[in-house]
Amino acid sequence: MENLEIKLEDLEVGSFIAEQCRVISAEVGDAIAVNALSGGVDSSVVSMLGHRALGDRLKTYFIDNGIMREGEPQYVAAIIEKCGVPVELIDAQDEFYAALKGKTDPEEKRQAITETFYRSVFGRLVRESGARFLLQGTNFTDVEETVAGIKRQHNILAQLGIDTEAAYGYKVIEPIIQLRKPAVRAVGKALGLPEEIFNRPPFPGPALAARVIGETTRERVELVRKATLVVEQELAGTDAFQYLAILHEDRVTGIRDGKRDYGFQIEVRCWESEDAVTGVPTRLPYEILEKLASRITSEVPGVVSVTYNITAKPPSTIEAI
Amino acid sequence: MENLEIKLEDLEVGSFIAEQCRVISAEVGDAIAVNALSGGVDSSVVSMLGHRALGDRLKTYFIDNGIMREGEPQYVAAIIEKCGVPVELIDAQDEFYAALKGKTDPEEKRQAITETFYRSVFGRLVRESGARFLLQGTNFTDVEETVAGIKRQHNILAQLGIDTEAAYGYKVIEPIIQLRKPAVRAVGKALGLPEEIFNRPPFPGPALAARVIGETTRERVELVRKATLVVEQELAGTDAFQYLAILHEDRVTGIRDGKRDYGFQIEVRCWESEDAVTGVPTRLPYEILEKLASRITSEVPGVVSVTYNITAKPPSTIEAI
Numbered sequence: 263m264e265n266l267e268i269k270l271e272d273l274e275v276g277s278f279i280a281e282q283c284r285v286i287s288a289e290v291g292d293a294i295a296v297n298a299l300s301g302g303v304d305s306s307v308v309s310m311l312g313h314r315a316l317g318d319r320l321k322t323y324f325i326d327n328g329i330m331r332e333g334e335p336q337y338v339a340a341i342i343e344k345c346g347v348p349v350e351l352i353d354a355q356d357e358f359y360a361a362l363k364g365k366t367d368p369e370e371k372r373q374a375i376t377e378t379f380y381r382s383v384f385g386r387l388v389r390e391s392g393a394r395f396l397l398q399g400t401n402f403t404d405v406e407e408t409v410a411g412i413k414r415q416h417n418i419l420a421q422l423g424i425d426t427e428a429a430y431g432y433k434v435i436e437p438i439i440q441l442r443k444p445a446v447r448a449v450g451k452a453l454g455l456p457e458e459i460f461n462r463p464p465f466p467g468p469a470l471a472a473r474v475i476g477e478t479t480r481e482r483v484e485l486v487r488k489a490t491l492v493v494e495q496e497l498a499g500t501d502a503f504q505y506l507a508i509l510h511e512d513r514v515t516g517i518r519d520g521k522r523d524y525g526f527q528i529e530v531r532c533w534e535s536e537d538a539v540t541g542v543p544t545r546l547p548y549e550i551l552e553k554l555a556s557r558i559t560s561e562v563p564g565v566v567s568v569t570y571n572i573t574a575k576p577p578s579t580i581e582a583i
Numbered sequence: 584m585e586n587l588e589i590k591l592e593d594l595e596v597g598s599f600i601a602e603q604c605r606v607i608s609a610e611v612g613d614a615i616a617v618n619a620l621s622g623g624v625d626s627s628v629v630s631m632l633g634h635r636a637l638g639d640r641l642k643t644y645f646i647d648n649g650i651m652r653e654g655e656p657q658y659v660a661a662i663i664e665k666c667g668v669p670v671e672l673i674d675a676q677d678e679f680y681a682a683l684k685g686k687t688d689p690e691e692k693r694q695a696i697t698e699t700f701y702r703s704v705f706g707r708l709v710r711e712s713g714a715r716f717l718l719q720g721t722n723f724t725d726v727e728e729t730v731a732g733i734k735r736q737h738n739i740l741a742q743l744g745i746d747t748e749a750a751y752g753y754k755v756i757e758p759i760i761q762l763r764k765p766a767v768r769a770v771g772k773a774l775g776l777p778e779e780i781f782n783r784p785p786f787p788g789p790a791l792a793a794r795v796i797g798e799t800t801r802e803r804v805e806l807v808r809k810a811t812l813v814v815e816q817e818l819a820g821t822d823a824f825q826y827l828a829i830l831h832e833d834r835v836t837g838i839r840d841g842k843r844d845y846g847f848q849i850e851v852r853c854w855e856s857e858d859a860v861t862g863v864p865t866r867l868p869y870e871i872l873e874k875l876a877s878r879i880t881s882e883v884p885g886v887v888s889v890t891y892n893i894t895a896k897p898p899s900t901i902e903a904i
Contacts, residue, residue, distance in 0.1 A: 368836070368845075410841055410842070475833045475835070476833075510831070510833050511832075511833050512796045512797075512831050512832050512833045514796070514899075514900075514903040514904065515689070515900045515902065515903060515904055516897070516898045516899055516900055517896065517897040517898055517899075517900055518897070518898060520731055521731070522900075523898075524689075525898075529890055530893075542873075543873075545869040548866040548893075551893040552863075552864075552893060552895075554893065555893045555894040555895070556895075559894060559898045559899075566894070566898045566899055566900075567892065567894050567898075567899045567903070568892075568893055568894045569850055569890035569891060569892050569893060569894075570890060570891050570893050571888065571889075571890050572851075572869075572872040572873060572875065572876045572889055572890060572891050573876040573880060573887070573888050573889045573890075574873075574876070574877075575838065576837070576838040576839070577837045577838055577839060577844075577846075577880045577887045577888075578835075578837055578838075578880075578887055578888045579835075579836045579837055579838055579843075579887075581836065582835040582836060582888070583835065583836055
């Protein structure tokens with residue numbers, strides 16, 4: 263029953279919130295629960311629900327895995343604290359980069375991030391806090407895509423047959439597993455989240471590691487972080503569903519100061535979509551495309567080429583890896 | 584003196600043609616000369632000039648290196664023969680693919696193609712024909728870019744300090760070395776070439792090998808050949824300076840029949856340029872971009888993603904490698 267979709271038009275926001283708070287309270291009882299805030303609408307909604315249900319017995323962590331966007335950990339923690347939820351920032355950069363070292367296969371990268379997150383970092387936080395529950399923002403599309411074999415979402419555990427209680431020592435509660443994105447946004451708005459959070463464009467679980475083709479090193483993440491900043495600044499006004507920058511592993515020829523320069527390529531994607539299940543590239547005006555290319559090639563060291571995705575999903579996916 | 588540019592506005596086509604025929608006749612005397620026709624305007628103009636100057640003492644070869652576009656050897660040979668120049672088709676595919684095997688570095692690929700062309704294949708043709716001269720379509724931009732270190736054009740030998748007489752047994756004559764593309768086109772028109780040749784969009788010396796990032800195998804060339812056919816069909820009406828499809832080595836995620844499919848990516852470039860020295864991407868309508876993506880992902884096996892270049896030259900170059 264738990265996994266039946268509640269469609270946006272059938273959602274009664276007030277009673278959904280009350281019911282989820284009741285379920286969380288009943289399940290957790292007097293125990294302690296933890297949750298990881300990423301700043302996306304899903305984990306933010308779960309933080310708000312969990313805090314409403316459990317008060318101080320919810321520990322909300324923001325785990326800085328070193329693959330976030332520019333200034334993101336501080337920015338997100340500040341907003342959610344303003345909404346009344348205390349957030350503890352955990353610097354786990356070294357652990358994540360150690361796990362990612364030498365890995366170029368996308369599945370292995372996802373796996374390294376998932377394992378580091380759930381086993382190493384969360385395992386430790388759970389032990390230290392004495393928590394027995396993890397509140398998590400898995401949504402209906404995550405489940406559907408994992409089951410369909412399109413994509414292995416980082417936050418799908420039960421669906422993959424992982425018994426978190428046996429494996430990691432905590433039980434997972436997923437309050438928004440019946441909702442797709444538009445419904446999650448409606449709940450977030452009703453919970454009092456500011457618009458910059460409840461309408462925030464989605465960002466993948468593996469963060470900027472999903473935006474680097476090939477090995478995820480600090481240096482390569484720094485390049486795609488700079489490109490992402492430009493893309494988000496230039497495309498914030500477009501009302502698109504999602505926009506992203508991808509650092510390719512392929513090198514291409516360019517010219518710097520009149521000399522041949524074998525450099526990097528950044529691919530920009532900008533999507534029109536309701537729920538990420540299907541999507542088409544936004545028909546961005548060429549003025550914007552040209553400004554993106556000009557800013558990225560001048561502001562991101564070594565980048566000599568920028569492309570724009572023109573393929574729909576399917577056969578493309580929203581992200582490149 | 585030979586390398587001083589003759590600008591389009593200073594070019595007197597009739598006397599230029601007469602003078603170059605005179606130079607070729609004087610230099611070759613009673614000997615035999617050969618030239619390689621590629622179907623570009625440069626080599627076509629040289630074939631016409633050489634035939635006018637030498638008649639039967641010019642042997643024109645079309646070398647099928649296996650990295651040409653769909654049906655190109657037959658198409659080009661037929662057109663030039665219609666203009667009165669006999670063309671001999673040479674199948675050298677195996678030699679080129681053997682030389683390219685295992686090579687991923689762009690410079691090594693260029694080098695392998697240059698060496699196979701000038702030493703193995705041309706060396707043999709020259710010995711067999713008894714020729715002592717090679718007529719070649721080097722133009723002013725080729726020289727300039729090679730000297731500037733931007734790009735090593737495949738057909739630049741003297742500029743790189745290669746003594747062809749000592750190295751390969753023949754002397755090189757370059758009748759259009761003082762002209763840039765627009766001037767070459769004017770000469771081609773005056774020589775009676777049909778418009779499909781004298782206005783033909785440029786195509787790189789290393790042909791489709793320059794359109795494959797990574798190793799140039801028959802299979803990968805076949806993929807980019809199919810994508811090139813789509814791009815040329817769809818963009819022929821745009822009046823752009825040049826348009827091309829590039830097969831990337833990076834793999835990206837896609838969806839086929841509802842399942843995740845790690846597939847290939849094709850990058851499309853379409854340029855507005857006068858002479859290839861600088862250029863900007865053509866502002867193609869989105870209807871065309873979307874049709875390109877849709878046709879390429881359905882007609883080229885394994886391709887799940889198509890991008891469009893949005894970077895100007897500089898800092899990009901026209902080609903990717």
